Amino acid sequence: MLDFIYQTGWGAFTLMLLFQIPFLLIFPYIVYRKSFVNAAPSHTDPRKLSRLETVWLIVAITLFIAANVYSINYMPMVRTAATESSAAVIQDVDVTARSWSYEISNRQFEVGxxxxxxVKSVDTMHGFTVYHPNGKILFNMMLIPGLEKASSLVYTFTEPGKYKVRCLEYCGIAHHAMQDELTVVESGS
Ligand SMILES: [Cu+2]
Incomplete structure (x- = not known):
């Protein structure tokens, strides 16, 4: 059960829905009740208004659920599980984070x-965030110290280049200096 909640996109989605349920029940009820009590300053028939609001609510909820379901496959843990079950070979890299540097078992990878x-942290909270050469964040891991198992994430680089690694969890005086670099080369080179 805990694995389902923490390791899958569907778990995160279910949890998020659970938080939404009280709101989804109470809010439409308040809107519905109010539409009969306070019609001023509009002279529109409040029953008509409440019908419009119902339609709007249904549209908003449908869009909200659709966007979440559609984007589930973009979540890193869902991609990781999919790659782990389909890839023939996965290259393993161990990363240890400590104030204020990374120990990385291999810094060069191939496209595809x-x-x-x-990744694990041995002292305090750290981040392991990998940036595309164009400056965009590719993925971000938050490292909680004291865990028995390292957190893992599978990523497939699609372009060669220099990829910056930065810590995005404030971890003390030299947090800003906690950086590293990965190199991605064309396959076969
Ligand atoms: Cu930091």
Whole structure:
């Protein structure tokens, strides 16, 4: 059960829905009741208004659910599970974070080959965030110290280049200096 909640996109989605349910029940009820009590300053028939509001609510809820279901496959843990079950070879990399540097077992990868980053922190909260050469964040891991198992995430680089690694969890005086770099080369080179 806990694995389902923490390791899958569907778990996160279910949990999020549970938080929404009280709101989804109470809010339409308040809107419905109010539409009969306070018609001023509009002279529109409040019953008509409440019908419009019902339609709007249904549209909003449908869009909300559809956007969440559609984007589930973009969540890193869902992609990781999919790659782990389908890839023939996954390259393993161990990363240890400590104030204020990373120990990385391998810093060079090939385009198109899935890499499993197994990352842990040995002292305090750190981040392991990998940036595309164009400055966009590709993925971000939050590292909680004291866990028995390293957290892992599978990522497949699609372009060669220099990929910056930065810590995005404030971890002390030299947090800003906690950086590293990965190199991705064309496959076969
Ligand atoms: Cu930091």
């Amino acid at each position: 080959k899935p890499v499993r980053f197994s």
